[in-house]
Amino acid sequence: MSDQAPHAGAGTASTDEQARVAEFEARIARGESIEPKDWMPERYRRQLTRMMSQHAHSEIVGMLPEGNWITRAPSLRRKLALLAKVQDEAGHGLYIYCGTETLGTDRQELVQQLLDGTAKYSSIFNYPTLTWADIGCIGWFVDGAAIVNQTMLAHASYGPYARAMVRICKEENFHKRQGYEIMATLAGGTPAQRAMAQDAVNRWWWPSLMMFGPHDKDSSNSDELMRWGVKRKSNDELRQRFVNLTVAQAKAVDLTLPDPDLRYNEETENWEFGAIDWDEFWRVVKGDGPCNRERLAARRTAHEDGAWVRRAAAAYAAKRAPMSEAAD
Amino acid sequence: MTAPLFVHLLRLADDRLVLGHRTSEWCGHGPILEEDIALANIALDQIGEASLFLKLAGALEGQERDEDALAYFREAIDYRNALLVELPNGDFGFTIVRQFFFSVFSLLQMRALKSSTNQDLAGIAAKAEKEATYHVRHCAQWVVTLGDGTAESHARAQAAVDELWRYTGELFLADDIDREVAAAGVGVDPSTLQSEWSAQVGRVLREATLTTPDVKFMQRGGRAGKHTEHLGHMLSEMQILARSHPGATW
Numbered sequence: 001m002s003d004q005a006p007h008a009g010a011g012t013a014s015t016d017e018q019a020r021v022a023e024f025e026a027r028i029a030r031g032e033s034i035e036p037k038d039w040m041p042e043r044y045r046r047q048l049t050r051m052m053s054q055h056a057h058s059e060i061v062g063m064l065p066e067g068n069w070i071t072r073a074p075s076l077r078r079k080l081a082l083l084a085k086v087q088d089e090a091g092h093g094l095y096i097y098c099g100t101e102t103l104g105t106d107r108q109e110l111v112q113q114l115l116d117g118t119a120k121y122s123s124i125f126n127y128p129t130l131t132w133a134d135i136g137c138i139g140w141f142v143d144g145a146a147i148v149n150q151t152m153l154a155h156a157s158y159g160p161y162a163r164a165m166v167r168i169c170k171e172e173n174f175h176k177r178q179g180y181e182i183m184a185t186l187a188g189g190t191p192a193q194r195a196m197a198q199d200a201v202n203r204w205w206w207p208s209l210m211m212f213g214p215h216d217k218d219s220s221n222s223d224e225l226m227r228w229g230v231k232r233k234s235n236d237e238l239r240q241r242f243v244n245l246t247v248a249q250a251k252a253v254d255l256t257l258p259d260p261d262l263r264y265n266e267e268t269e270n271w272e273f274g275a276i277d278w279d280e281f282w283r284v285v286k287g288d289g290p291c292n293r294e295r296l297a298a299r300r301t302a303h304e305d306g307a308w309v310r311r312a313a314a315a316y317a318a319k320r321a322p323m324s325e326a327a328d
Numbered sequence: 329m330t331a332p333l334f335v336h337l338l339r340l341a342d343d344r345l346v347l348g349h350r351t352s353e354w355c356g357h358g359p360i361l362e363e364d365i366a367l368a369n370i371a372l373d374q375i376g377e378a379s380l381f382l383k384l385a386g387a388l389e390g391q392e393r394d395e396d397a398l399a400y401f402r403e404a405i406d407y408r409n410a411l412l413v414e415l416p417n418g419d420f421g422f423t424i425v426r427q428f429f430f431s432v433f434s435l436l437q438m439r440a441l442k443s444s445t446n447q448d449l450a451g452i453a454a455k456a457e458k459e460a461t462y463h464v465r466h467c468a469q470w471v472v473t474l475g476d477g478t479a480e481s482h483a484r485a486q487a488a489v490d491e492l493w494r495y496t497g498e499l500f501l502a503d504d505i506d507r508e509v510a511a512a513g514v515g516v517d518p519s520t521l522q523s524e525w526s527a528q529v530g531r532v533l534r535e536a537t538l539t540t541p542d543v544k545f546m547q548r549g550g551r552a553g554k555h556t557e558h559l560g561h562m563l564s565e566m567q568i569l570a571r572s573h574p575g576a577t578w
Binding site for chain 2: 060063064067070071072073074075076077078079080083084086087090091093094097132182185186189190192193298301302305306307308309310311312313315316319
């Protein structure tokens, strides 16, 4: 704490900047949490804004593939649970957008970046949901992978992000259990239900492994994010943890993960897995996944169709607050 | 009493299931994120209420039909909801005005049903009354905002009121079934709710600078299974998976 003060008059701007960065990194090394009003390097602010907004966008775009089955859910209980889950995702998106705003960029601008196609979101949501089993599989794999990632992010150096992750992880755990329970029910159901479950596992397994991002050696942002305590574990470490957790879960419900190379290594105590198709990963990231266009088109349509409503809300608020500046 | 009460319960359930389903179609497509959350909330409440009413109906009937059998394996002509709730969503203004009209009705209906001599029914009504109170408050605020917002939102809200008004009369039509369950102290005669509904709705429309249309004929038929063409399409989507796997559990 004591070495925080002597910045004023500490020589040239660049040495002043260096000293601030050094102090910032020392704070992170001590495990202190960085808060919105604290000084932070511009690059840290930008990286976090990018990461957090991508996360928020993923929650919002992620509503679409699951929303696709709300109207066809096979029982009232499942319909309520799915609707509540998709609603939770909207809540997560809202919460993380608010967290991102603490870094100085407002939600409107972030949403515009999504609609422009300049911001990314998790590629997993560019795959289609073809059967009811996909809803189970998304809960089990996609929320399961998100939990592995977010459990780590709950220790991120930026306080608002870490706190958001703690809260969100609790709900994601519930979603994952719900998804796994759908899969267990299908796997123990009629032959047609069982086939549906296995088919969904076959389609979602590899894209779920891709959710953790490129191999460590190919991940351009990882080193910096690790140094600044935003990420605490590497992509490959997290991916391995997810595989280790999921293999046993698949066995328990007698579903087969579609990887002939999957085998247990006694020494490392890891489940080793086959090669990921990185061509597919980059293809989907770059916009040529099965549903990239549909997902963005759906967001744009909702935004455009809602423009008159937002204008009405602004106009009404302005009429009710005549002393304040009129909203646009 | 069993047969009339069964139909009375179906009417209560189907209004909420069909409108809840319609509202759930908005999920992920709302004009603002906060509204995605609010509409999902309303849909969840209504489908939850429907599920309870259907469960009670199934138990009363004694034919081993649970809430899912009644929701997923009845034809459109066996549904007993009012026509108002089955119409497609239209724009956000249409959705909100329709929800407002229904929720005011629902609030009055649930308030009255709370004193049903059937304890199960009274219990569901007490829960649903709290939910409807929130729905009315939320939708009324939007009706006023849209009506008194921009010229465009005013025109859209007025168009929704004009289009929907002809479907509101059916909510208050009572037949022998309603009268019988009401006389027995179990159900509510909907015709007794009309004047309070008109007063509450009128107040909000006036605040919203919207006018009440002069409609010569009120559409009707849903309570007796004579629906619009829209319900069959809605149900075909809702029921497809359950009906494709008869006997399966989910």
